[in-house]
Amino acid sequence: MNVVVCAKQIPDPASPYHLDPETHFLERPADQILDDTDRYGVEMALQIAGPTEGTVTLVSMGPAGNLQGIRQALAMGADKAVVVDDPVLRGADALTTARVLAAAIRREGFDVVIAGTESTDGYTGVVPQQLAGLLGVPALTYANHLEVDGGVVRVHRQTAYGHDIVEAAPPVVVTVTAGVVEPRYPTFKGIMAAKSKPIEQLTTADLGVTPEVNQEILDVRPAPTRAAGEIIEDDGEAFRRIIEVLEQAKVI
Amino acid sequence: MRTWVFIEESLGRPEAIGFELLAKARTLDTDPAVVYLGGGSDEIIAELGAHGAATVYRIVPPEGQLPTGRAAATLASMAGTYEPELLLFGLTPTDRDVAGFLSAQLGLPVISNAVDVVVEGEDVHVINEIFGGTEIVESTFRAAPPHIVIVRPKSFTAEPAPEAKTPTVVDVPLEEAAAAALTGRHVEEHEGPKLEDAAVVVAAGRGLGSADQLQLVERLAELLGGAVGATRAIVDAGWIPYALQVGQTGKTVKPDVYIAAGLSGAMQHLVGMKDSKLIIAINKDEEAPIFGIADLGVVGDVHKVLPQLIEALESRQA
Numbered sequence: 001m002n003v004v005v006c007a008k009q010i011p012d013p014a015s016p017y018h019l020d021p022e023t024h025f026l027e028r029p030a031d032q033i034l035d036d037t038d039r040y041g042v043e044m045a046l047q048i049a050g051p052t053e054g055t056v057t058l059v060s061m062g063p064a065g066n067l068q069g070i071r072q073a074l075a076m077g078a079d080k081a082v083v084v085d086d087p088v089l090r091g092a093d094a095l096t097t098a099r100v101l102a103a104a105i106r107r108e109g110f111d112v113v114i115a116g117t118e119s120t121d122g123y124t125g126v127v128p129q130q131l132a133g134l135l136g137v138p139a140l141t142y143a144n145h146l147e148v149d150g151g152v153v154r155v156h157r158q159t160a161y162g163h164d165i166v167e168a169a170p171p172v173v174v175t176v177t178a179g180v181v182e183p184r185y186p187t188f189k190g191i192m193a194a195k196s197k198p199i200e201q202l203t204t205a206d207l208g209v210t211p212e213v214n215q216e217i218l219d220v221r222p223a224p225t226r227a228a229g230e231i232i233e234d235d236g237e238a239f240r241r242i243i244e245v246l247e248q249a250k251v252i
Numbered sequence: 253m254r255t256w257v258f259i260e261e262s263l264g265r266p267e268a269i270g271f272e273l274l275a276k277a278r279t280l281d282t283d284p285a286v287v288y289l290g291g292g293s294d295e296i297i298a299e300l301g302a303h304g305a306a307t308v309y310r311i312v313p314p315e316g317q318l319p320t321g322r323a324a325a326t327l328a329s330m331a332g333t334y335e336p337e338l339l340l341f342g343l344t345p346t347d348r349d350v351a352g353f354l355s356a357q358l359g360l361p362v363i364s365n366a367v368d369v370v371v372e373g374e375d376v377h378v379i380n381e382i383f384g385g386t387e388i389v390e391s392t393f394r395a396a397p398p399h400i401v402i403v404r405p406k407s408f409t410a411e412p413a414p415e416a417k418t419p420t421v422v423d424v425p426l427e428e429a430a431a432a433a434l435t436g437r438h439v440e441e442h443e444g445p446k447l448e449d450a451a452v453v454v455a456a457g458r459g460l461g462s463a464d465q466l467q468l469v470e471r472l473a474e475l476l477g478g479a480v481g482a483t484r485a486i487v488d489a490g491w492i493p494y495a496l497q498v499g500q501t502g503k504t505v506k507p508d509v510y511i512a513a514g515l516s517g518a519m520q521h522l523v524g525m526k527d528s529k530l531i532i533a534i535n536k537d538e539e540a541p542i543f544g545i546a547d548l549g550v551v552g553d554v555h556k557v558l559p560q561l562i563e564a565l566e567s568r569q570a
Binding site for chain 1: 262263318320321324343344345348349351352353354355356357359360361362363364365377381383385386387388389390391392393394395402430431432433434435436437438439440451452476477484487488490493494495500501508509519520526529530531532534538543545546547548549550551552553556557560561564565568
């Protein structure tokens, strides 16, 4: 079973994010990390491709930078990567992203495409569904459990009330939550091996995709801030202050 | 502006966000329509009318199939016939799926995570909050209608229309599309007030240390007549069901009081609770971002403060 994982390099969320004041696009340093959300997809892909000797291919769109994030996923065990980096894609909306990914994925071929439910930097949360629509396959979304049984992919689709059990035969797109599997940490051997794994870099022209500008940011402004609150150090009596505040709020 | 609201029926009831979106749609269109994915009983149709729906396009989901792709194909076909200009979806799992498929099928963009929609002439401006709600982004579509917008829960207040309507019901047959099979459904039992409706929410994070410590927040929530909430981290760790997750990919809550116990306040969490009326935070780390929005911040150990608080409340009630 050949699996494509949509993997995204993002600025480290541990550091504050900034928008470029002119373009309003997110500033992306050369050092980007693998979106933590994608580690679950990579792990799941390795687990379902492994037993069938299938290939795990990473497909990524965005500024390649030094490819550190992609190498993180290769170090986990993915076989190869395709990275679409093109200046015309700066600020691309979700549909444009899906079109680019769909073109790259068609070129690779796939049985299963795995993506996170949304990225940690942009979180539009619709790219995988757009991708499934463009590829003409079903989408098994928000999986917090996944199994392959007799060639059918079955997932527990997380819902507000619990989960639905949904399944489809490949080709299929699956989105996974962090609950789906415990991702492995790269081993030293894996990190060394990742250095020589193939990473193909493509432009939109290579894929025959002409990006469109579908939406435009008109304005970015600071949100109204909450007035600074009262901060106290617990000296063993802080609970009394909490009680007072709850009384003032008339909830007790 | 010709406005449609997509509403999914879930466990026999319209998703609550649908009524929030209808309240907004009424301000943009005197006769908004609902695209209803579900059985849609007479009572539900009347309720949609009471909230201002002039027309209900009813799509009955197929037995044994996840309806998302086919519902989107049906909507795409309807869009060609009826030419809506604005399609509002809620930020729910099914709405996201349908909006994404529809966007691909129509070749039209979707703007997600909206907290407001403003119509300026023929343009639709969408308001988003980014970076944990610290910045506001206003954007617009550069594509033909219909404009597809996914709105965060609690962005608008659900309330019946001043004058109820009797909706025209149009039954729309499902179009074909690739579909997954739906073979089972698991509904989790839940006690106490619903998280999104509770006046008090006591939310737990990884700072609680382990799943068995959740009894502290559960007891506190019980004493305050509130609901338990959770960060994504402890949901992913399997401590607590997803239904109790607050934040970007979980519930959005605006209770009178939000007590954050042992959670740092990651951006993804803050967007789901920052509009609570009163925020009380307890955390060991004085640098935790949650203190930046707390009305009362206690720098301390939840394992000390919560038991004291619980004991004090218990003795008041005794």
